[in-house]
Amino acid sequence: MKKIQAGVIGASGYAGAELVRLLWNHPMVEVSGISSKSYTGQKISDLYPGFYQICDMVFQDEDSVIAASDVVFASLPHGLSEKLARKCFDADKIFIDLGADFRLDKEEDYAMWYGLDYHDPALHKESVYGLPELFRDDIKGKKIIGNPGCYPTSVALGLAPIMKAKLADCKHIIIDSKSGTTGSGKSLSEATHFPRCNESFAPYKIASHRHTPEIEQTLSRLCDEDVLINFTPHLLPINRGIISTMYVDLKETMKVEELHVLYEQFYANEQFVRVLPLGKTADLKYIKYSNYCDVSIHLDERSNRAIIVSAIDNMVKGAAGQAIQNMNILFDLDEGMGLKMVAPSF
Amino acid sequence: MKKIQAGVIGASGYAGAELVRLLWNHPMVEVSGISSKSYTGQKISDLYPGFYQICDMVFQDEDSVIAASDVVFASLPHGLSEKLARKCFDADKIFIDLGADFRLDKEEDYAMWYGLDYHDPALHKESVYGLPELFRDDIKGKKIIGNPGCYPTSVALGLAPIMKAKLADCKHIIIDSKSGTTGSGKSLSEATHFPRCNESFAPYKIASHRHTPEIEQTLSRLCDEDVLINFTPHLLPINRGIISTMYVDLKETMKVEELHVLYEQFYANEQFVRVLPLGKTADLKYIKYSNYCDVSIHLDERSNRAIIVSAIDNMVKGAAGQAIQNMNILFDLDEGMGLKMVAPSF
Amino acid sequence: MKKIQAGVIGASGYAGAELVRLLWNHPMVEVSGISSKSYTGQKISDLYPGFYQICDMVFQDEDSVIAASDVVFASLPHGLSEKLARKCFDADKIFIDLGADFRLDKEEDYAMWYGLDYHDPALHKESVYGLPELFRDDIKGKKIIGNPGCYPTSVALGLAPIMKAKLADCKHIIIDSKSGTTGSGKSLSEATHFPRCNESFAPYKIASHRHTPEIEQTLSRLCDEDVLINFTPHLLPINRGIISTMYVDLKETMKVEELHVLYEQFYANEQFVRVLPLGKTADLKYIKYSNYCDVSIHLDERSNRAIIVSAIDNMVKGAAGQAIQNMNILFDLDEGMGLKMVAPSF
Amino acid sequence: MKKIQAGVIGASGYAGAELVRLLWNHPMVEVSGISSKSYTGQKISDLYPGFYQICDMVFQDEDSVIAASDVVFASLPHGLSEKLARKCFDADKIFIDLGADFRLDKEEDYAMWYGLDYHDPALHKESVYGLPELFRDDIKGKKIIGNPGCYPTSVALGLAPIMKAKLADCKHIIIDSKSGTTGSGKSLSEATHFPRCNESFAPYKIASHRHTPEIEQTLSRLCDEDVLINFTPHLLPINRGIISTMYVDLKETMKVEELHVLYEQFYANEQFVRVLPLGKTADLKYIKYSNYCDVSIHLDERSNRAIIVSAIDNMVKGAAGQAIQNMNILFDLDEGMGLKMVAPSF
Structure with a gap:
């Protein structure tokens, strides 16, 4: 079978480079070209020496x-x-589009x-929000x-x-998220200057x-009601991974076991969403460098508030991996092809 | 003036050792003795070589x-x-008692x-909860x-x-806290094994x-009403500092400027609580190794929810520093004596 | 073609678990069994949740x-x-044997x-030191x-x-090595307690x-002369990777370009050793989570001393990856099968 | 007694800001002014919020x-x-001059x-190299x-x-040094971009x-002979501290105990140099945020090579602290005044 020719625009950025890295090992893909406005003519391995002698493609x-x-694939500023x-x-x-x-x-x-x-409103009618699950x-x-995002x-x-x-009281959803620094990309900034960022939080x-309206759009679509959230991102002094700790007032009294069953059934056929056993807590450690999303279910009985913790690698399931998952769907491949890396636990 | 003779029980633990470190440079204190069940007869500088040739006291x-x-001062398990x-x-x-x-x-x-x-209920009537501010x-x-705590x-x-x-709706207070690893002390554990903890969250x-009832007790006392919180601690892969991101539904509509004025007035005479200017955000970086508590004030107008961020060093304002602040009060000294270290910003 | 049945003894340790992780994605291997003295009956995914729902094998x-x-494969104490x-x-x-x-x-x-x-000296005659290159x-x-090692x-x-x-003066070889903490394994220790290890060096x-005689044995074998080294390992507060900075007095005056050509020719046919271009310096960042060894060549003309820097991932090329490379050789597979992961550069 | 009026030029850089921080708590000093080319008119506490409400001086x-x-004090580019x-x-x-x-x-x-x-050679005759010990x-x-430096x-x-x-063979001195990132200062750079620097080495x-000639000058002066060193700095993914691991071929056969006695006698009267007991190893953990220099003594009997490890905080003993030590000498104060902070061991 002929391999898919895949190109990456904006491949000098973090998400673009991660795409190249993952596409490189995809059995049905050939990387057909990479581009970068700032680095045209240079090799990707000059910027990211992990590629040296493996992929020395030129932008x-x-x-x-x-x-x-x-x-x-495009990974560009909006x-x-x-x-x-x-x-x-x-x-x-x-x-x-990863933007x-x-x-x-x-x-x-x-x-x-x-x-x-x-500028081209008609075009947006042809597009779809690519969250496979x-x-x-x-x-x-x-x-x-x-x-x-x-x-x-x-x-x-x-x-x-x-x-x-x-089940949710749509006016009482609080999302406290924490992300590693690769989320802010390759550009230098005060916030990601090492002595400033290290040992800070x-x-x-x-x-x-800006991710607020995107979150509200999806949640509203799922529950058929207008959802208003509070979303607070934090910068973790680590490289990869997002933990979202989410507080949801429940409209009816529930037991945590019921909630857990609901989640297990919802994701029963998904290979990349892992509902953790009751008593376990999602940790970004265990999804880093993988396309998995771990979700753990908790409930405070005193307040009848669900506390849901989810963990993804922002560069993989949160960007390049999910993009490839979408590609696999569109080309009728096994949805997980090229994405089955086990996260190293240490 | 005769120096205060100060003893530290449980000085081999982190909070105890931090007490010795801070007391050592207190101009009106002499460390009169240190104890440790597990290390009796050893020097504190054997456990914590930062003390070597400065304080080689024996447990x-x-x-x-x-x-x-x-x-x-006692720093012991409950x-x-x-x-x-x-x-x-x-x-x-x-x-x-730091326990x-x-x-x-x-x-x-x-x-x-x-x-x-x-075992000695009468004794508790003689005690007080030592939060000076x-x-x-x-x-x-x-x-x-x-x-x-x-x-x-x-x-x-x-x-x-x-x-x-x-101003708070006492049933809608959510506290999402994040602490560095010194909070879990000197004892070895899976959670603080370096390859496990590093790059995790x-x-x-x-x-x-267990800090839940203590938090609720103080908040209830302040507002004269029963407060029910959700409190979620997280472990940060850094050494020191706590950030608490707190979500409070307000009972009446407010502007953030009003809230900010309220805070500035409340803490106008406090040397160790810094209400940051509007637009700034508390960061544990800037209070590490100091006795300061930084507080920043935010408000989501869409939901009329206050978002308050506070930052302390868990070992100083959260333990040893606050204990010394209490000592200063009790001995009629300047409350900040020995505690005026400026946090290194890098 | 029938898949190779591969078993891992001591799979609850770091090197063992890394073997399972890499073998799991090897196209010609089926993991036939895993063992652990301390965790018999438990799942590997209980210890290392990265495996959850992917490999839930029982020890x-x-x-x-x-x-x-x-x-x-065996990964056990000596x-x-x-x-x-x-x-x-x-x-x-x-x-x-990874021990x-x-x-x-x-x-x-x-x-x-x-x-x-x-105890069984005859057996050692049947064994070989498995450094493929x-x-x-x-x-x-x-x-x-x-x-x-x-x-x-x-x-x-x-x-x-x-x-x-x-080319080397065999009495003047100094090896200053720095390793991440996974090198000391899963066992808890003071040295790898997070608040102790973090921000230390x-x-x-x-x-x-103990690696000294092994190093000397290989170097002596290569140059046909008794080699006496100074070897100093350091513990880096990171998870993975070894950098060895090596100082070798040269027996004759050389230019760095000559030395570089020598290295390029020596490793011309090796897929896992990358001799970096002159002017570049090996960094463990670019080999982490991969089987590559990066080598950079430097020479101090003032002292005619070569300074060679090599970088490997201690868990992959320094343990599990190299073991699989040996397996590939023994089973007449492409030597790099299952090992061609590109190191993430961030 | 009138306080010393101390000014800091280049106070927006890391060494300058550290000077302000340490001078602020010096009992005999008043900070008389601070300057910065890039930040004139701004407050130091805007750049370094650790100073907020404590020192809000304007550049x-x-x-x-x-x-x-x-x-x-001046902390400027050369x-x-x-x-x-x-x-x-x-x-x-x-x-x-800290430059x-x-x-x-x-x-x-x-x-x-x-x-x-x-440009002003005569001026250099009036200057002295300020290494107090x-x-x-x-x-x-x-x-x-x-x-x-x-x-x-x-x-x-x-x-x-x-x-x-x-005792040293002056042609066989190898210095393998490792420094935290504050050494490269406040300026943004690829090397200190967090996702690049973190988990790298x-x-x-x-x-x-450029520190090579300065090192050789001091060593030559001490032994009255031309010294030629190899000096290799490394960047540690931590904030503060330098470890130098130094290899010296000895001219005569020695026991490590003799070497240790030599060091203890040499530094017997120094308050800021701590010769560690035999068997201990210097670790930058225990001098961070302090003015101490820890030195540990080792000897490889097989090669008769001394291995000396020294540890300092690059911002304190390696910059601001030592500058204040020099000031104390020049103003006839106790040399350690304002510098007696105990390093936190965690």
Whole structure:
């Protein structure tokens, strides 16, 4: 069988480079080209020496990459993906966007939180929000995929069963998330200067992070009601992984065992979501460098509040891995192909 | 003026050793003796080489330490302090307990959460909960001090103004706390084995941590109403510091500026609580190795929910530093004496 | 083609668990059984939750594992492998020992550094030191493999070209190595207690580490002369990886370019040893979680001293990965099968 | 007694800010002014929130700082200190330079390693290399102090006894040093980007670091012979501290006990150099945030090579602390005043 020709635009960034790394070992994929605005002409192995002598591909311009590819992954700052998506769409190639441009259904949400308008609104009708475990059937057959954000992936997978079952008081959902530093990418910043970041910890963008509307959109869609959350991200002084600790007031009194059964049934057929046994707690340690999402279920009987903990690797299930999962769906491959790495536990 | 003779019982543990370190540089204190059950006869500098050639004191038995001291600090597992407190009380010495035995007002709370009864209930009437910023007047003149727990200190200082002003919906207070590893002390454990703990992150003891009743007791006392919280501690792969991110539903609509003014006024005369300017966020980086508590004020206007972030060093303001602050009060010294270290910002 | 049945003895330790993780994704291997003295009857996924729902195998006794296997990997404290090797040898199964029992050629070296005698000296004649890049031809056809130690692998690969070319002054070789904490394994210890280890750094076992005779044995064999080294290991507060910085007085004046050519030629056909371009420096970051060994070449012209830096992942190329590489050789598979993971660069 | 008016030029950098932090708690010092080219008009507490509400001084221009000060500390990139030193010298103020401009005796060394000439050669005759433990008598009465580099301090204190006793083979001294990231300062760089630096380790500037001539100058001066070293710095993924592991071929056969006695006698009267007991190893953990230098003594009898390990905090004994030690000497104060912090052992 002919291998899929896969191109990566924005491959010099962290999510782009992670895509190349994972695609490289995918048995049905050949990396057809990589691009980078800032590093055109340089080798990816100069930037990321882990690739040295394995993949010494050179960053090209975007058009060369698109021309050589069946599927194009783009990992770019918001506002830059529409044009590329249009090019790919017109050329009948699949476009998987790891940026924010195709995640929000309503243009007004995008305008409010990202400060930009859509230039090609028709195109957004062709796109789908690519969270396989929740919207797999919608993804099949689409040409443009809005790959979910990292925090929204951790939250949506963590709360989906409870939302779908309409158990949540939709005005009392509090999401306290903590992410490793790769989430803020390759660009240098004060916040990720080592002596500043190391042995530190703090929240940031309290009640104002751009992933808020994306989270609310998915949760609302799942429970058919307007959901209003409080979302607080924190920066962990580690490299990878997101833990979301989520507090949900339940509309009816439940036992933790019932809640656990609900989750186990909801995810019974999913290979990448692991509902942990009661008594265990999700830890990002055990999903790092893998495509798994671990979810643990807790309930405070005193307040009848569910406490759900979910853990993903922000670069894999929260970005590159999920994008490949979407590609596998679109090309009718085993959804987990190339993604079955076991997380090292140490 | 004669120096205060200060003894430390349980000085081989982390809080005990931190006490010795801080007392050593206190201008009005002489360390009169240190004890340790497990290390009697050894030098503190053998366990903690930072002391080498500076303080090479030998661990003695408890009675020798008490006999030589005007004030006795004890840092022991719960259940062991009552007898020592009685000895000190009868000998008219001040007893400052860094353990849990004198923190809870109600014996039934202690029995429920710690699984032990009081053997000397009368003694507890002589004790006081030693959180200077909130209960300074009660502390003066007392002989037995229950030094607050680390998490409870961070929460009480973070929420006191809002509770005192009766602004909180007392059934919707969610406290998501994160602590460095020194909080779990010197004992070896799987959770703090380096390859396990490093680059990991997770909550623990969800809805079941022993600091819960202590937190509720203080908050209830401040607002004169029964408070029911959700408290979730997490283990940060760093050494020191606690961040508590706290979500409080407000009973009336407020602007963040009003809330900020409330906090500034509440703490206007406190040297160790710093209310950060609006727009800043508390970070444990900037209070590490110091006795300061930083508090930042945020408000989500969409949900009218206050989000308060507080940061302390769990070993200083959360343990040894606060104990010395209590000592200073009891001996009529400047409350900050020996505690004015500026936190290194890197 | 029938898959190789591979068993792992001592699979509850770090090297053993890493073997299971890597073997699990090896296309020609089926894990036939795992054993653990301390955890018999428990699942590997209870100890290492990264395996949960992927590999929930139960630890059995050693004999069951051997009976089910074509190849037996053992990762045990020294002194325990001989008996197992004998059992496997007599049953015509391949035995790959990740411990120290089959690494040293001379029984007197083993006796001196490990304090034990051989009980079955004849068996050692059947074994071979399994460092593929240097002794590949000797490995083929053998039944018992002494898999090299982690430090010795980093040193041997780093110095082999210079030793083989007889360029080194064999009395002036100084090896300053630094290893992550997984090297000291799963057992709790003061040195790897998180608050102790984190933000610390120090050498240990100066001039007395047991890997010294193994290093000297290989270097001597390569240059046909008695080599006397100084070897100083240090503990890095990170999880994985070894950097060895090696200082070698050269017997004749050389230019760094000549030395570099020598290395490039020596390793021209090796897939897992990467001689970095001149001007680059080996960094453990770029080999973590991979089977690669990066080597960089430097020369101080003022002293005519070569400075060679080598980097490996102690758990992969320094243990489990190399063991699988040996298995691949013995079973006539592509030597890199199952080991071609690209190291994540972040 | 009137307090010393101390000004800090370049106080927005790490060494400058550390100076302010330490001077702030010095009982005989008043911080008279601070300057910063890039942050004039801003508060130091905006950059380093650890100072908030304790020291909210504003960065001024250099001349204002000099005018207000009895002693001026400067922490600037090389090449910028001469003019300031001249101004201070002519105004009869003491100038303590934490940069490199007054460290090297020979202008040709400075020209070769730093690429600049002296513009005011006469001034250098008035300056002294300020390493108190070795050159205390030369320091007294001087007006311009070249405060030693961080690595050179760790090496000089570690090797002084052996050099002074002329025991070293001066062509076989190898110095393998490892430093925390604060050594590279406040400026953002790829090497100190958190996801790049964390969980990494590597040497840098092999055989070409600018501290090489400074180290050789001091060692040569101590042993009255030309010393040629190999010096390899490495970047540790931690914040603070330097460990230097040093290998010295001895000219005569010695026992480790003799070497140890030599060191104990050499440093018998020093409060900030701690010669550890035989069997102990220096660890940067135990000197962090303090002005102490720990030295441990080892000897490989097989090769008759001494292995000396020294540990300092690069920001304190390696920069700001030592500068204050020099100030104390020049103002006839107790040399340790304001510097007696005990290193926290966790």
